[in-house]
Amino acid sequence: MTDGDYDYLIKLLALGDSGVGKTTFLYRYTDNKFNPKFITTVGIDFREKRVVYSTNSPNGTTGKAFKVHLQLWDTAGQERFRSLTTAFFRDAMGFLLMFDLTSQQSFLNVRNWMSQLQANAYCENPDIVLVGNKADLADQREVQEKQAKELADKYGIPYFETSAATGAQVDKAVVTLLDLVMKRMEQCVEKPTADAQNTDAASKLTAAPAAEKKCAC
Amino acid sequence: MAKKKEALNLSFLLEHEREMILSVLQKDEKLRKREEKRIRKLKNELLELKRGSRRSNSEQRECGVCLRALGLILQRGSVCDDCKRRVCSFCVAVSPNSSHSKCTVCAKTAELKVVTGEWFLEERAKRFDRVTLPSSDVIKQSILNSPPESAQRKVYQSRTNRTGTPQPERSPTPQSEKSVGGRSLGKKKIIKSLAVESSGRPTTPNNMRPQPDRLSAQAEGRKRPDGAESVYSFHSSDSIADKVCGGQNRKDSATPSIAVSRASLSSDRSRSELDLSNPGEGFANDSLPSRCHSVPGLNDAESDEDIDALLSAHYKTSRSVGSAQSVSSLNSMMSVYSETGDYGNARVSGEILLNISYSYKTGALNVLVRECRCLATGDERKQRTDPYVKTYLLPDKSRQSKRKTSIKNNTTNPVFNDNLRYVVSHSQLETRTLQVSVWHHDRFGHNSFLGETELTFDSWEFDTQIEEWFALQPRAEGSVDSMIQYKGELTVVLKYIPAERNLSLPLDQIQVKKGFLKGKKSITLPKGGMVELLVKEAKNLTAVKSGSSDPFVKGYLLPDDKKSTKHKTAVVKRSVNPRWNHTFTYCGLQHTDLDSVCLELTVWDKEPLASNVFLGGVRLGAGTGLSYGKEVDWNDSYGEEQRLWQRMIDNPEVPQECTLMLRSSMAKRKA
Numbered sequence: 001m002t003d004g005d006y007d008y009l010i011k012l013l014a015l016g017d018s019g020v021g022k023t024t025f026l027y028r029y030t031d032n033k034f035n036p037k038f039i040t041t042v043g044i045d046f047r048e049k050r051v052v053y054s055t056n057s058p059n060g061t062t063g064k065a066f067k068v069h070l071q072l073w074d075t076a077g078q079e080r081f082r083s084l085t086t087a088f089f090r091d092a093m094g095f096l097l098m099f100d101l102t103s104q105q106s107f108l109n110v111r112n113w114m115s116q117l118q119a120n121a122y123c124e125n126p127d128i129v130l131v132g133n134k135a136d137l138a139d140q141r142e143v144q145e146k147q148a149k150e151l152a153d154k155y156g157i158p159y160f161e162t163s164a165a166t167g168a169q170v171d172k173a174v175v176t177l178l179d180l181v182m183k184r185m186e187q188c189v190e191k192p193t194a195d196a197q198n199t200d201a202a203s204k205l206t207a208a209p210a211a212e213k214k215c216a217c
Numbered sequence: 218m219a220k221k222k223e224a225l226n227l228s229f230l231l232e233h234e235r236e237m238i239l240s241v242l243q244k245d246e247k248l249r250k251r252e253e254k255r256i257r258k259l260k261n262e263l264l265e266l267k268r269g270s271r272r273s274n275s276e277q278r279e280c281g282v283c284l285r286a287l288g289l290i291l292q293r294g295s296v297c298d299d300c301k302r303r304v305c306s307f308c309v310a311v312s313p314n315s316s317h318s319k320c321t322v323c324a325k326t327a328e329l330k331v332v333t334g335e336w337f338l339e340e341r342a343k344r345f346d347r348v349t350l351p352s353s354d355v356i357k358q359s360i361l362n363s364p365p366e367s368a369q370r371k372v373y374q375s376r377t378n379r380t381g382t383p384q385p386e387r388s389p390t391p392q393s394e395k396s397v398g399g400r401s402l403g404k405k406k407i408i409k410s411l412a413v414e415s416s417g418r419p420t421t422p423n424n425m426r427p428q429p430d431r432l433s434a435q436a437e438g439r440k441r442p443d444g445a446e447s448v449y450s451f452h453s454s455d456s457i458a459d460k461v462c463g464g465q466n467r468k469d470s471a472t473p474s475i476a477v478s479r480a481s482l483s484s485d486r487s488r489s490e491l492d493l494s495n496p497g498e499g500f501a502n503d504s505l506p507s508r509c510h511s512v513p514g515l516n517d518a519e520s521d522e523d524i525d526a527l528l529s530a531h532y533k534t535s536r537s538v539g540s541a542q543s544v545s546s547l548n549s550m551m552s553v554y555s556e557t558g559d560y561g562n563a564r565v566s567g568e569i570l571l572n573i574s575y576s577y578k579t580g581a582l583n584v585l586v587r588e589c590r591c592l593a594t595g596d597e598r599k600q601r602t603d604p605y606v607k608t609y610l611l612p613d614k615s616r617q618s619k620r621k622t623s624i625k626n627n628t629t630n631p632v633f634n635d636n637l638r639y640v641v642s643h644s645q646l647e648t649r650t651l652q653v654s655v656w657h658h659d660r661f662g663h664n665s666f667l668g669e670t671e672l673t674f675d676s677w678e679f680d681t682q683i684e685e686w687f688a689l690q691p692r693a694e695g696s697v698d699s700m701i702q703y704k705g706e707l708t709v710v711l712k713y714i715p716a717e718r719n720l721s722l723p724l725d726q727i728q729v730k731k732g733f734l735k736g737k738k739s740i741t742l743p744k745g746g747m748v749e750l751l752v753k754e755a756k757n758l759t760a761v762k763s764g765s766s767d768p769f770v771k772g773y774l775l776p777d778d779k780k781s782t783k784h785k786t787a788v789v790k791r792s793v794n795p796r797w798n799h800t801f802t803y804c805g806l807q808h809t810d811l812d813s814v815c816l817e818l819t820v821w822d823k824e825p826l827a828s829n830v831f832l833g834g835v836r837l838g839a840g841t842g843l844s845y846g847k848e849v850d851w852n853d854s855y856g857e858e859q860r861l862w863q864r865m866i867d868n869p870e871v872p873q874e875c876t877l878m879l880r881s882s883m884a885k886r887k888a
Contacts, residue, residue, distance in 0.1 A: 004255040007332055009248075043230070043238040044356075046245065071248060083225050084238070087352045090345060093337055122341035188336040189327050 006050060006069040010181055011091060012174070015113055016098035017106040018077030021133040024164040025098065026072050029174050034165050041076040043084050048072070051175075053182060068178065089120040094127040094181040096173065099148075101132045101161065102140040107148065114155065127180035128157045131173050136163040225356070228363040235360050245353045256333045261673055263325050267690065282308035282320050299323035361842070565668040565691045567591035567629070569606070569655060573672070573683040575643065582639040582646060584608055584653070586622050592629040592689075595657020595665050603658045604631045604667060610639050611650040611671075617761050617830060624658045640760055646674045648703070655689060666692060704833035704879040705757035705793070707770075707820065711837065711865040712749045712872045715808060745805040748774075748816070748865070750837075752786055753874075754796040755820060761830050765791040766822040768832060774803050775815040775836075775851050776844050788823045811866050812839040815852050820879060833879025837862050 014022040023041050028034055030047045049072065054065040073092060075085035089095075097113055099106040110130065118124055130152040132143060145161060152159035158180075160173040230238065279286050280294055281302030287294045294305045297320035310324030319327070330336050350358075572585035586606045595602040605624040620639070625631035641649065654669035668689025677683075752770045760766055767788050774782040782803065789795035806814065815838030822830040839862055840854035854862060861875040 004251045004258075006255075009252050009255075009334060042234045043241075045241050048248070071245075080229060084227060084356060087225060087356055089352075090341060091352045093334075122337065123344055185331055185336050188340060189331050 005067065007066040008053075008068045008182075009071065010068055010093055010178060011071045011073065012094045012096060012177060012181070013073040013075060013088060013092035014096040014098055015075050015085070015089075015117070016077055016096075016131075017100065017103070017109050017113075018079075020077065020098045020100040020103070020106050021164050022077065022096075022098050023074050025096070025131070025133055025162065025170060026074050028164040028167055028170050030072065032167065034167070036165070040078060041074055043076050043081045044088055045074045046071055047074065051178070053178060055182070070174075070178070072174075086116060086120045089117060090122050092121070092126075093185075094177045095121070095129070096131050096177060097128050097157075098131040098133050099143070101134050101143050101148075102137050104142040107132075107143045107151075110151065127177060127184055128155070129173050129177040129180070130155070130157050130159045132159070132161045133164060135161040135168060136165045225359040226363060227356070227359045230360065230363075239357065239360060242353045242357045249351065249353075252334075259329055259333060263322075263329055264671060264673065266322055266325055267688070279303075280305035280308055282322060297323050299327070564593045565666075565689055566593045567655075567668065568686045568688045569653065569668075569670065570686050571653065571672075571683070573651075575646065575680070577643065577680070580640055580642055582610075582641055582651075584620070584637040584639070584651065586633045586635050586637060586653075587684075588630065588632040588634075589655060589689075590630045592631070592655060592667050594629065595667060596659065601627055602629050602667075603627060604629075604655055605658055606633060606635070606637075607654050607656060608637050609652045610641065611652050613649075613759070615831075617759065649674060653687070703757070704759060704881045705755055705820075706876050706878055707755045707818065707833070707835055708753040708874065708876045709818070709835075709837075709861075710751035710753060710872045710874045711861060712751075713806075713811070713865045713869050714747045714749065715869050716746045745807050745810075746869075748803045748806055748811075750801040750803070750816060750818075751872075752797045752799045752801065752818070754794070754798070755879075756794050756876075758793040758795070758820060758822075758832050758879075760793050761822040761824075761832075765793055766830070766832065767791065767824075768793075768795045768820055768822055770797060770799070771819050771821060772801050773817045775817050775838075776813075776849065808866075811862075812841055813844045813852070814838065815844075815854065817851065817883070819883065833881060834883050835877045835879060836883075839863070839866075 014026055016022055018040065019038060023039070023045070024035055026047050030049045049070045051068050051070060052065050053068045073088055075081075075088065095117060097110060097117070099110050101107075114128075117126060117128065130148065132145075132148050134140075148161075149159050158173075158176050160169045160176070162169040162173055164170060227235075281297070281300070281304045283305065285305045285307070287303060287305060292305065294303045295309055295318045296303050297309075297318060299319055300323050302320060304320040308321050310319045310321050330339075567590055569589045570587040572583075572587055574583050574585075575581070576583070586608075589604060589606075592602055592604055594600060595604065603624055603626055606622040608620045610618045618639075620637035622633045622635035622637065625633065651672040651674070652669060653672070655667040657665045657667055659665065669692065670687040670690055672687075750772065752772070755768065755770075758766055758768055767790050769788040770786045772782075772784040784801040786797040786799040789797060803816075815836050817834065817836050819834035820832040822832055824830060835858055836851065836854045837858050838852050838854040840852060840859040842848060842850075842852050844852055857875060857877050861873055861877070864873045864875075
């Protein structure tokens with residue numbers, strides 16, 4: 001893990017209310033283990049994981065595989081660390097916005113977190129995945145899937161119900177976010193080319209999706 | 218300046234929290250270092266590729282990359298979308314969407330932008346154009362700058378945390394600040410009403426999992442059973458966290474009088490150094506003591522802009538492609554050059570013919586600057602170009618590494634045939650980069666930059682000769698590791714003799730240990746302990762003249778920067794591996810002083826007729842950043858320097874030998 005033998009360094013960040021399970025979620029993702037104890041994160045922490053990411057070329061076949069080094073920032077949900085944690089928003093390329101499915105309040109706060117992100121992330125509409133955690137605690141559930149899904153749709157972001165305890169959907173959520181970031185990265189580099197020659201008929205095809213894409217550049 | 222604006226007030230952090238956060242930040246710094254190294258490697262590859270390619274336009278019937286001739290009908294090649302050069306079919310990169318064609322150079326440049334994460338920095342720059350520091354550094358700075366809370370408040374804070382009541386002075390939900398842009402616009406109202414609703418309620422209560430667990434976890438403190446990496450790094454002995462908390466503990470101790478080295482010789486302060494600071498720069502910080510005149514690095518742009526330079530290195534890969542570049546990075550690179558130059562205006566064109574050879578026998582790198590052709594015009598108004606060529610053997614950007622050719626009058630195709638010579642071992646050379654820049658000499662105004670090229674030697678067969686045309690590039694790569702360049706190492710032996718022991722020692726025994734060259738020191742022994750420093754030897758110092766230097770070591774016991782604590786060794790003639798075996802003795806040091814003083818050792822090359830040349834230095838101390846309760850920038854020892862000092866304190870009367878890496882600059886380390 002300590003060598004520099006990777007193709008990309010991607011920095012993701014988990015945020016959300018205190019106690020929604022950001023740390024355990026990341027621990028599950030990186031080490032595939034579960035720690036049921038609640039240990040409040042002091043300010044900020046991060047974990048790392050090396051993954052292989054393969055692109056899909058247009059004709060459907062699997063393209064090149066890249067080694068991606070993930071730096072997963074874990075932030076304290078506690079209010080008193082807020083100024084510190086938001087300072088880290090601008091260094092992250094993608095975000096795991098988490099709430100607790102057994103806590104209506106944590107879900108309501110998603111909107112606040114969202115505006116925090118929009119104000120402090122590297123651009124106004126960064127790549128975000130909404131994550132409802134603790135899906136295993138079905139009997140204590142306070143947030144319905146439909147509710148959360150609607151909110152995610154409103155923001156135009158993917159939604160996953162995960163469980164750090166069982167590991168369900170944890171990988172899926174992170175991989176989806178990684179995918180979004182990698183796509184944006186390509187767009188950001190491709191676009192200047194498309195702008196440069198919009199007289200060309202062929203480039204119009206590439207310019208069209210560029211107009212609706214999320215990148216604010 | 219930007220640093221100050223970004224700083225946060227983090228004084229609410231408890232001491233153990235500060236430690237934990239700092240250890241995480243340190244872990245992050247390690248990761249970023251590794252990333253920088255990776256990026257540097259990638260950039261070298263691009264440079265390699267660019268080196269081969271030429272500047273030409275689409276009218277020319279030759280490939281812009283490999284110079285293969287192109288036909289009018291057959292073998293026409295295709296035009297690169299990015300650089301508009303016509304390239305042959307071998308030099309077109311295969312891109313996934315066939316509508317684009319790019320030459321290999323542009324493809325590689327684009328690829329680099331992705332893999333180095335530069336795309337991200339560019340995106341972010343559109344939003345926060347003032348962001349220059351990674352947040353980790355901002356936070357670190359903020360933490361180190363803000364004192365922790367008093368004990369009373371601590372108790373209160375930790376209690377409130379435990380019971381989960383909201384902090385009275387803060388609103389419990391994330392502040393919905395002015396919502397910016399796109400998606401949020403329509404929801405502004407909702408957000409507002411929500412914020413009101415939720416702010417009436419405590420933060421945490423119902424979103425916790427088992428409550429008792431939480432309590433016990435709190436009690437457990439930082440023992441984290443999940444085995445997070447940060448726990449391990451926390452224990453590493455050189456963590457800044459230790460340093461900081463150490464500093465805090467000592468802060469309250471009463472300020473003893475500065476009792477240092479009464480037994481020392483005075484000698485003239487060498488006039489050496491003044492010229493090292495750039496005349497145009499001005500002193501950035503007036504509050505610095507006069508000492509800064511004597512130590513290079515404090516004044517020059519490095520201290521303020523090193524982070525800038527590091528960061529801007531990220532931005533620089535694609536300058537030649539014409540993407541938006543931050544002006545600040547240009548400015549920060551100016552400090553490399555001794556004269557202020559004008560980079561902005563002159564267009565860059567043309568190429569330079571260099572003949573490069575290395576002689577094992579003499580250990581000399583010969584850079585024969587033959588000629589340039591098609592240079593840009595240096596002075597557009599007068600339509601005049603008086604070119605000369607300047608080289609540096611990076612990462613050394615000092616005067617010692619600068620070479621210049623003669624100035625040719627009014628020509629854009631100058632023929633120089635000037636040989637620029639460097640004496641450097643081949644193993645050293647492998648780590649160096651030759652930076653060749655062309656300048657227009659303006660007798661009255663600023664010299665203007667006409668282009669440059671960089672060559673690395675890591676893959677070069679030293680016994681072969683290169684004679685090649687190199688395309689001139691706009692201002693490019695800043696060497697990322699300029700701050701951590703290798704300047705050689707210094708071996709010292711430190712010993713602390715506490716007051717009790719000191720008095721019981723027979724007088725002559727102490728006398729013997731003082732430098733024999735300057736043995737006639739005062740015999741009246743002051744009270745207090747004594748620090749003995751044996752300056753043993755140095756290795757691999759920078760050679761200033763024809764393969765060697767005349768090095769000596771100068772020592773001050775800060776905060777006293779006057780003659781009273783100044784010691785010098787003898788000059789060892791013509792050696793880059795000198796052995797001095799010279800002892801500096803500092804008396805009157807109480808145990809409590811040891812955290813507040815710092816032994817600054819600098820190595821110099823003695824120049825009989827000119828200013829002495831700075832070769833490197835170390836600072837031995839506790840690295841607390843404090844001196845008798847005051848914040849100081851020189852108590853910044855770290856790593857081995859700091860450990861050695863600690864070992865000395867922990868093992869009184871036991872000599873502690875240590876070999877230290879020389880710092881390349883005595884500027885404040887970037888915190």
